[in-house]
Amino acid sequence: MSNYLAEEIFGSDILMEPTRKGFGEGLLEAGKNDSEIVALSADLAESTQVEPFAKEFPDRFVEMGVAEQNLVTVASGMAAIGKKPFVTSYASFSPGRNWEQIRTTICLNDRPVKVVGCHSGVSVGPDGATHQMLEDIALMRALPNMIVVVPADSLEAKKATEELAKIDKPSYLRLTREKTAVFTSENSEFKIGKAEVLKEGDDMTIVACGPLVYEALKAARELNNIGKSVEVINCHTIKPIDSKTIIKTAKKTGLVFTLEEAQTTAGLGGAVSELLSEHQPTKIIRLGVRDRFGQSGTISELWKEYQLDSASVVKSVTEVIKV
């Protein structure tokens, strides 16, 4: 196992935190280091975890009200004067509602605004389909100049936030609502654009992003019990994608699964398929949400329904390799 991971990751006492919490901590840290950082909220300061920053730096926090189009365009204007804005809302609304404004005033303008989309994926739970954003990766990775990062746990979200704060590029940070396992190590270095091989293997690869990376690791452990050696890669940066690491693993194992809590169309699955079909044609099976909307339920019910949890991954894999 890679030293990117915590020492013991499969214990029942593993720490559970939502990735948005790590974002809130990272933003506070970044704000202490750089006085140009400002945060904007569209009436969701507490649940997007921007609140610690707002309390520490009230003069650098801007309450926008329920107005996501104005949220990103005001941020673009602030960036024009030299500010480094983080704009926060639920992913369904930002970047769901304000895509054109992000395209024109942030990406085409090349302004270093960080769009932070909380409550992505079906794991949002009871709120149902309207609030479970599944198309945001597709929307954001299609945009020139945009960086797309999907942290796997709260710790990684904290590091990703601090790293994004240092770069002068438009970026999208995808976050989740529910508590999920914190399995990466405190000391490991987070590099934008670098996919991490968490576990080496020979028979197949699972390339995952977000909290489902943990499900991929659990699935790999189970598959190991039936004699299958699985390589697991945490592809936290979907754009720019780490083509070197992904082509290398495809060459090595010859069978690639992708796993994401998003539409596989133009999501991580799309990105990996595009890359490998051009450079290293490989059989790819895209696990994720397949052309459906979400619905109300608990995280475990929904991950099962959409075949995202480790048991579903094991099932999908064994069907493909016909064990």
Added chain:
Amino acid sequence: MIHSDKELELIANHIREDIIKMLVEAGSGHTAGPLGMADIFTALYFEVLRHQPHNPEWPERDRVVLSNGHINPVLYATMARAGYFEIDELKTLRKFGTRLQGHPERLRLPGLETTSGPLGSGISQASGMALALRMNQEKQQRVWCLTSDGEHQEGNTWEAIMFAGKNKLSNLTVIVDRNNIQIDGMTEDVMPLEPFAMKYQSFNWHVIEINGHDFDDIVSAMNQSKAIFEKPTCIIAHTIPGKGVDFMEFDFRWHGIPPGSKDISGDPPKDRQAKVALEKLRTMNGKIRSEHE
């Protein structure tokens, strides 16, 4: 005033001629809006704005945000006349490799503060700039946002107006081109905006209504906006679309096309439109005859 009314009028007329020539050369683009805004742009760039055309990145400059990017021929022509770049470059409008893109693109041309075209997001960006300048305790620099009346049909515009009112962005002046036309017809038929001034007032803005072709009116409103505290200012500039070319004036059919692109009933045939338009501008619609006879 630095310039006399006569001098400003002369500059504006040169800008109008540039606009006609650029559009003919480009073969596409918008005509009525740019002609109607030539006086406002002249007043802003030659009389009011804090800027250094040869040093467009001057940190102390005022910021100009053109929200309705499609009227950029007037912006480009004004910038060229003010010394940002050679007038000859205006010929490249909308051509491959040009810095003068069909809609303004910040990264292509120094002196542009933003990229625009999709309507409704200029006041937001200008508000963000005004807020950030205030955070930096900049007292001198202002943000000037030029918008159209039609783009007040966009929801984003009203989000921005609400935001600027809430934050009392007194370093922001919005100038609305109230020319009453849009592509599909008259604004009041397509989607009424009236009572327009009252809408801004009810969002806690200071509102000044002016004749957008009277330089005293324009300059005095712009200067007044600098003196208003506690509120952003909206200058509603009543303008004549197509101003300066009588057969284009007040005619929404000239909103989105260049001279020479098609025959329009009642107007000169398409192959003579540009020539007649330039004659009209040079003779003030036939009022000045001696120079041309």
